[in-house]
Amino acid sequence: METVVSMSAAMMLLSGIGGTLVIATRATDPNLVPAAGTAAGISLVERLTSDLNYAVALPVQSPYMLEATVEDQDGDGLQESISYLWWSDTGELARGVGDADTLPIGEAAKLEFTYDSYNANEDGTTELQWLSLNKENTGPLAEAKLNGNNAYGVYFRPVLPTVAVAWSITRVRLWMRSEGNTNGALAMDVHSANDHSLPDVLIQSTSASEQDFQAEFAETQIKFTSIGRLAANRGACVTLRNIGSSTAGVLAYGTPSKTTPGSALLVSKDNGRSWELDPDSDLWIEVFGHYYDSRGNCFGSVYLTSVNVTMVAHESTDSVVRTLIPLRNQPRAILP
Structure with missing residues (x-):
């Protein structure tokens, strides 16, 4: 049985993100016995909570790895890097500090983190951030080139509160890399x-240059400058196509055993003129947006991901510290 553990002690101010961090975690057992090489009597969740209490930034957040920059722990006056990822040999969760060896710290099927990033938007609104580490995600699983x-x-189709009459997508974060082209877009x-129908009416569009992508797989954020609204009972297809003279980048996607019920990969061989569904795979992609009430007011934030299924919507608030909806009460599927 999965147990939800609220890490309320892990509230902190993140200078790198610019806001209050609220973290919760889900694990198969919060009282895991530490593996060899870890401090005796410290469970996986306790170790994670202790590390994040000193976090000032989360520079790496992917479906298979979390890296936190923490304040000085050894007295040398320098910040340190702590990473969590899955130990591919045994399936245990592993922890690494700086350049030291990464060691397994315990068994867990999945860990999920939720945190609120404040002042994330120019208009003063905030958006929920989510990270899920799944045991099956031990690295970039497959590559899809945006070429030719x-x-x-x-x-996606979100499960929204009854007050919502419309929703929107403001930005997308995905995992991709560059092919080294200077004219890719x-x-x-x-x-x-x-x-699970294919793309219908175009709501909004934006573009990005391959020169802005990193050489290795990394999270890449693309924002929309013009925002359209979708009816609350409508889903959305987020598509990426090549518009340059060479490869526009390489996307990371999941294999059949990693796919998420309720979302589906779309594939086109003619640059978006026609599409086919690949229900056994998923892009590594996260979608951020808002939902609106009948008066057109922005009532809360929407978060969607094809990686390890999740959809979150919560009310807006002016409070400095926001109370998040408990993880166990979240809709666990994007579609019924």
Whole structure:
């Protein structure tokens, strides 16, 4: 049985993110016995909580790894880097500090982190951030090149509160890398869609240059400058296509055993003119946005991810510290 553990003690001010951090974690057992090489009597969750109490930034957040920059712990006056990832040999969660050896610290099927990043938007609104580490995600699983006529995307349909009459997508974060081209470029489009249908009406579009991507797989954020709204009962297809003269970048996606129920990979061989569904795979992608009430007011934030299924919506508040909806009460599937 999975147990939800609230890490309320891990509230802190992040100078790198610019806001209050609220973290919760889910593990198969919060009282795990530490593996060899860890401090006796300290459980996995206790170790994680202790590390994050000193965090000033989270520079790496991927489906298979979390890296935290923490304040000086050994007296040398320098900040340190602590990483959590899955130990591929045994399936245990491993912990590494700086350049020291990474050691397994305990068994867990999944860890999930939730935190609120304040002052994230120019208009003063805030958006929920989410990270889920899954035992099956031990590294970049597969690559999809945005070259020639190849185009990819993912379908979502959020489960929104009853007050919502519309929702929007403001930015997308995905895991990709550059192929080293100077003239590569991609277009990211948002289409309305129902159920697992293919892209319908174009809602909004933006573009990005491959020169802005890193050489290795890393999280890449793309923002929309013009925001359209979707009806609360409508889903969306977020698609990426090549618009340059060479490869526009390389996307990370999941294999059949890693796919998330309720989302689906979209594949096109003719640069987006026609699409096919690949229900056994998923892009590593996260979608951020808002939902709105009948008066058109922004009532809360929306978070969607194709990695390890999740959809979160919560009310806006002016309070400095926001109380998050408990993880166990969240809708666990994007679609019924």
